[in-house]
Amino acid sequence: MLKPVVTFYERFLRRRIPSILMAYLTAVVPLTAILFFFFNQARILFRDLPSVSQRVSEVTNRWMFLLDQKFNLDPETSSDWVSENMMGVVDIPLELARESFESGTVVLANAVLIVLITYFMLLYRTSFKNYLLSQASPKNRKSLEKLFLKLQSLTKRYMIGQGIIILILGILIGSGLWLIGVPYAYFWGFLAGFLEIIPYLGTSVGGILPFVYMLMVSDSLWQPWAVIGLYILVQQIEGNLISPNVMGPSIKINPLFIILGLFLGGIMWGIAGMILALPVLAISKEVFRTFEVTEPFSYILEDGLSKKSDIFLEHYDHVKHRIMYLFFDERDD
Structure with missing residues (x-):
């Protein structure tokens, strides 16, 4: 995926190793900015978690009071049930989130390994290509070279397309969440955009997280359900309009x-x-x-x-x- 960037720098630097290092630098700068944005927003979000937990308790008690009045339940029993069960349920995803951030060393180790592997693949790419060409008969080598170019073009189009889709989804969802009144709207929006890289699963998680968050902090029920409606609308636009035009048929x-x-x-x-x-x-x-x-x-x-x-x-x-x-x-x- 870095090959086009390396090829660009090779036109000026003439040497492969400096070109690879410059390609990594080109990739690291925007990646660092993205990671800084997410970690800064996540830090603020986790800082507010104690107040969120308190807010969940208040909202849940209010709803239980309404249910007590409607169904003639025992208020003391309902309150005890809430204090014993609901706060424990809230603590589960929060604890999982904290543990996920604590596993950052494993992610960092994997990232270093990926960097080393891609470095040597870029360094030896001509040797790998010539080896594969040598396995084909002379009359078929031109077709094989066309395949290499097609795969390179496909990879480049996928990377650029995903970047465009992430940007569009981040702006659309973030703006929609901001209009609904969701805190950290663009954090949730761009998080959903990045999670869209994982088909189906990432899209679902990207919508569920702000929905659950708004259930915990919102005074009204319309906001959480408006979040779900927004995600459904944006996913329809993305699936039927954005992705087909940005990615093309080769990715389907x-x-x-x-x-x-x-x-x-x-x-x-x-x-x-x-x-x-x-x-x-x-x-x-x-x-x-x-x-x-x-x-x-x-x-x-x-x-x-x-x-x-x-x-x-x-x-x-x-x-x-x-x-x-x-x-x-x-x-x-």
């Missing part, structure tokens, strides 16, 4: 394989694996489409599979498109 993947990719990526590499699931699937689809034997499988990975159910028997019912041909000497009767 079958939802079944997205879910499987998230599951397997999460098992193998945790959050990083879930983030990489979609681009890896998109790259795999392009690789499969390049070779005759795997070309049909690229349509299995593509979105809208139910509308293309006849394509396999109509266009790919031939021995050269059968994966089993790699293992057995099949012949058409």
